[in-house]
Structure formats: C-alpha cells, structure tokens
Amino acid sequence: MTYKENAEKFIETYGLSIGDKIQVNKEDITYTGILLDRPEDADDGYLVLKLSSGYNIGVAIENTAAELIEKGEKPKIGFGKSEIPADPKKQNISIVSTGGTVSSVIDYRTGAVHPAFTASDLVKANPELLDYANYNVKALYNILSEDMKPEYWVKAAREIANDISNGSDGVVIAHGTDTMHYTAAALSFMLKTPVPIILTGAQRSSDRPSSDANINLIDSVVAAKSDIAEVCVCMHGSLNDKYTYLHKGTKVRKMHTSRRDTFRSINAQPIAKIENKKININPDYAYTKRGVNGLELNANIEEKVGFIKSFPGISSDYIEYHIDNGYKGLVVEGTGLGHVPNDLIDSFKRARDENIPVIMTSQCLYGRVNMNVYSTGRNIIDSGVISGVDMTPETTYVKLCWALGQSDSYNEVKEIMHEDIAGEFSEKSSIKDFLN
Template identity: 40%
Template sequence: MEDKLKGYKGKSIDLLKKYKIEIWDIIQITTYKTQLEGIVMPRSEFSAPNFIEIKLENNYNVGINVSDIQNIKKIGKREANYKFPEREFPYNEALPMVQLLGTGGTVASRLDYTTGAVIPSFTPSELYSSVPELAEICNLDCEIVFEILSENMKFEYWQKLAEKVKQAVDSGINGVIIGHGTDTMSFTSAALAFMLKDLSIPVVLTGSQRSSDRPSSDAALNLINAATVATSDIAEVVVTMLGSPSHDYGLIHRGTAVRKMHSSVRETFRTIDDIPLGLVRDRKIKMFNNNYTKRNESETTIETNFEKKVALVYFYPAQRFLNYANSKFQLFTV
C-alpha cells in the first residue's frame, strides 16, 4: 500500500487509507468551502505531510489540507506509464564531459498524457529521450544530490553542493550544471560563488519557470543553453535562464548579481545594476562583458563556513523589532 501512496505521510496518508484511495485514482474531494475533482498525484518524500495533491481537469495541480476535507469519493482510475523510450546516451570522446547535479524541481521530464502526470527524467538515457540535443553538446553524467523544494534550501545544502562541485573539478569534469527550483536559485548561485575559490570550470544553475506539462515550458531550452554554457570558457558560477518570452535565447547572469523578478514570467531573471555576462542562442554564446574569469588550471578550493545568526532586517520608523530580535535570538543585524 505504501508504494501506491508514494510521497504521502502523516495525516494525508492516514486519510487516503481511510477512504481506500491510491495514487492515480480519480477522486472527488469535498471541503468546507468547495468541491474538487481530479487525479491523485504522487508527491516528493520532502513534501509537506498534511496535503493531498490532485491534478484538475484544467491540468493544474492543487494541494488540499487534510484538515479542510470533509469527504473523499473515488470515481475512477488512470494509470501512468513511466516507461521511457530506450535510447542510450551516446558517448563522443570529442565532446566535453558535463555533470548534472539535481537538487529538486524538474530540469527535464515527459508528460504522461493519460494522467497528466509530469514524470521526471534524470538518467542520461531519460534526458536523451527528453532533450536529444544534449548529445550534440556534451557527454553527460547525472547525480541527484537531494530532492527538495527550493524554498527549503538552507546552508547545509549549499555546503554539500559546493563539495560536489569540488569533487567534479578534481575528477576532471569539464563543466557542472545544477538543476534548481527558481524561487531561491539566485541565493544558491551567490552562496556557491562565495564558497568556491579559484574556480576553474563553469558552474551553471538552471531550472524552468513553466512546468514541462505546459506547452510554453522553458525547461528543455534552458537545459540546452546551460549545457552550452557549461562547455564554454566561463569559469564562474552563473545562472542561465530564458531571456525573452519568445523562447529564442537565454541570458548568462553572474551568480552574485542575479535576481528573480516575477513569480511566473518566463524571462524573469535579471542582472541587477549591471548587464548580463552574455547571451546564448542556437548553442552559440555572445559575450556582453569580457571582464570574467576564464577556464583555467587553478586548484579549486572551497570555504563552506557560515555564521547562521545573521539577518538582513529593513527598519521602519517606530519599529522595535530589532531590539526584540537581538535580545531573543542574539542576531547580528545589518
């Protein structure tokens, strides 16, 4: 039964068991305020425990807090097909080796049209099936470091990512791509930029603003652009995301100067108080700023120490929070 309720735990799994509901069941949920109908979706093991996730007929996913549910009725079932086409990622000794580190979010995936489920693609063969253009850019090694929502990113995860990049550099990898949720991508890029000293290869963070089950998804293009940048001569931590709503190019942002400006706009990432490092279009890079660190033979080191008791607090007139925070948490405020 546990496999049939993948990712559910706590009160949510108890409620589903009570009504004998499994993943891929079509259900009708009655809450105190409304009635919803959809397909029960699997969840990540890191997801909040008190929610049931369903895919509505309009193809959007919603999470319902179990405390709001009055009744669940099973209507039918749609099984998802997880089988990917068997296409081995071809090795080309003339191409550089790139490592893709997964942190959560969907870098590339395929849509099961029966259920509407977005099925992650992460092994090289799966990625080759989803984004075959990658095989023309690089050889690919993939590793899932962790699977979390990007808003749950914390210091310890940044430290682990820095260690993984260091291992990649030491093993002779030519470039690193980090698949990341977009909400806190700029925080991670800045943290890694400060932790990785004398970086000698490209480290490229990318993700997608639109899920792969949407016709307007930017996931595949962002991954192709990231692979292009990861094989370039840029030896810095950068973010590569869509640069226009027309899906025709991506922008290369320095990791310490980039910010997400909108929750859903596809070209939301901006370089702040400067211009982007460059542009990538059709697997070709045009640099706007030549003042960047180039690929080199330096020995990359890491500094992963963090002081956690630091907060950036915006002060307003008559605000007494600073004194409260300092006395309660002993924060160093700036």
C-alpha cells in the first residue's frame, strides 16, 4: 500500500482534511498542529503536522490515532488576483520563470513554498519591485534545475525573443542555480539582443531568513534596466547582502554547492557590481550597449553531444561508445593543458574520420588549453582534436551543441568553435582572474 493510499485511508477514517487543526496520539506522545499536504514522492506512511512553534514534523501512521480539533482550509497557492497598475514613466521588464526558488512565495501559516507565477504574486512577495519597473511575468515551465534540457533552451530563447519584439526593455529569467550557467551560455549563442537578458536564482529558499532570492531578483531588475545589452547572470557577490555581481553568460560557473556567492567569472572579471541598487560597470570591460544590436534569434542546436571527463585509467571504450551510438560531437574535459592518455588517440582519429568533432577542455577551469607543449598533446592535435581555448567545459559543451546546429561539416564546426561568438574567449589569461 502506498503512502498516498495510507494517508487517504487514515484521513478518511478520522474525518480529516488538509488544513484542519488536529491532535495526533502516538503511544505516550500527543502532537497538535495543522495537517499538511505531502508531495507525491514523500516517504510512505507519514502524516505531516505544522506545530504551533512553526516547525513541521512527520508522524508515522502506524499505531497512531487522531482527532479533529478545528476545521481549517486547505492552503492555497498564491496571493489571489489583483491588478498591478502600469506606470508609463517606467521601463517594461519581462520576468520569465523556469522554476527554482527565486520566484517562489511562502504560505507562512504552513511553511509551504509555492511558485509565484503571476505578476500579482511576484510583486506581493517582493513589493519593492514596483519601485523599479512595470512587469510582464510568465511561467515558461516549472522544472528542477537538474531537469533542464537543450530543448528547453530553445523554448526559452524563442519566448525571450518574442518578448523583446513586443517591446520589453529588458528580460529577467528566474532559474534554478545548478544548471543556470549552461542556460546562460545557450542564450548567449542563440540570441543577439538589443536589451539586457539577466538570469538569476537563489541558493537559499525564500522560507529561510538567509534567503538571497529577494536581493538577487531586485538587482536583476536593476541590471535589466541598464545599458548592458548582453546575456548575464546576476547573483550574490558575498556571503552577506551587501552586493551582487553581474557575470557574462559564457564566462560564469557555479563553484560551490551552497554558498550564496557561488557564481564566479572564470578566466574573466565580473561585468559589474550592483550595490545599493546602483550598477557599477567594470571599467576594463567593453560591453555591448543597449540598442547597438538588432534582435537576432538562431536557436538551431544538436542535442546528441557527449561530455566526457578524463580520469586515470580511462579507456578508449568511452570514446568508441559515443561514436557507435551516433553522437554528433564530443567534449572531453582533459587534465592540465588538455591531456588524455595516449590510449584514446586512435579513437579520436576514428571520430575525425567519421566527421565527429572532438573538443578538448581542461579540468583546471582557469588558464588555457595548450596541446602544443608536450608530445602527448601534439599527438592529440594530430588526431584531429580541437582546442576549447579558455572556455569552461560547460560553455564548450553548449557551444558545440549550437555549432552543430549550424553545420554538420567538421571543418565548418571547427571554424565556429574558434570564432568568438558571444565573448566566450578571453584575449589573454590574467593572474587577476585566478586570484579574484
């Protein structure tokens, strides 16, 4: 019997409903609280109560009795509908939600976190937003960050292009943090934009006092109103709430599992620092200004691209598997300057002969791939492997997906991979980038 069946039978037996205040008796312990709903994938056989202390507890249904104390209402998602007046003096900003905690609202009675998918919900959860712009808020999809797919990048790019065509002065994308840097790179290659496109998220959900959701969202709106017409990521720049950084979409990476300042520019410096709702642009960064580019959308991609990490003992079977199973391109995350064992070189030659580009990146992240230094590297070059220069492995993967969407010719893909399309290459490596 599943948890849902257990719970439904238990609730029906005692005449209870979600939202009721109940007393649960289990052995010699009594709990009193509000009966909460549970997600479909919760552990079997448990009820969840919201105690008066504010904490939620799980109570096993086995050997448990319950009684109704007071009827209640099932918690409702959102704040309800209300019109948000537009101010003709303010810019129009689109906020597109793909999921993640940054666009969530809290039911403070139960502690439940729900997606805020209407303009009314979002503004009521973050009322300061009204000071900055008018908003068009929509839910594109509601997925966990790890469930992001290349096909969703395409859908997002098309939706953003449509919003810009309809007059948006800037776009903010609410996104889960784990794969945000992939999406930022994808949008950077797919779109040339006359307005800012800003991705943001939250490391801490909005039901926690340490949440970074509100500040990241508001600073992203500040960035979306700015003159920086590029795809960027806006996230906390420190552990406190003092400032956020604006990172280039092709040079950013999540670098810590839980810190609020997890996002860093790799082989680059942040484009700007946003502090006290003012944007201070890095004087060393030559950014694309608002209105310089016309809107261009090129969302053709190839999804069947492999991503392989080299490790001691890796065999050619990893390369051969991808060739045999019809992969159109491969990204290899090599060691150091871009090395893998010599055992893989014959497989690289086979990939080249079968028109499958292989791109070499480095696990080191900082610095540049240079396969000319050692003999192994030169053998790798001779086998047809293409350098990823100083791109992060994730940006390299996304770019190869996009490049293969433009051409199925090995030589043309090689040319695209070595062309600076969206600022993915740094002119030179700087010790300042590594130390900072």
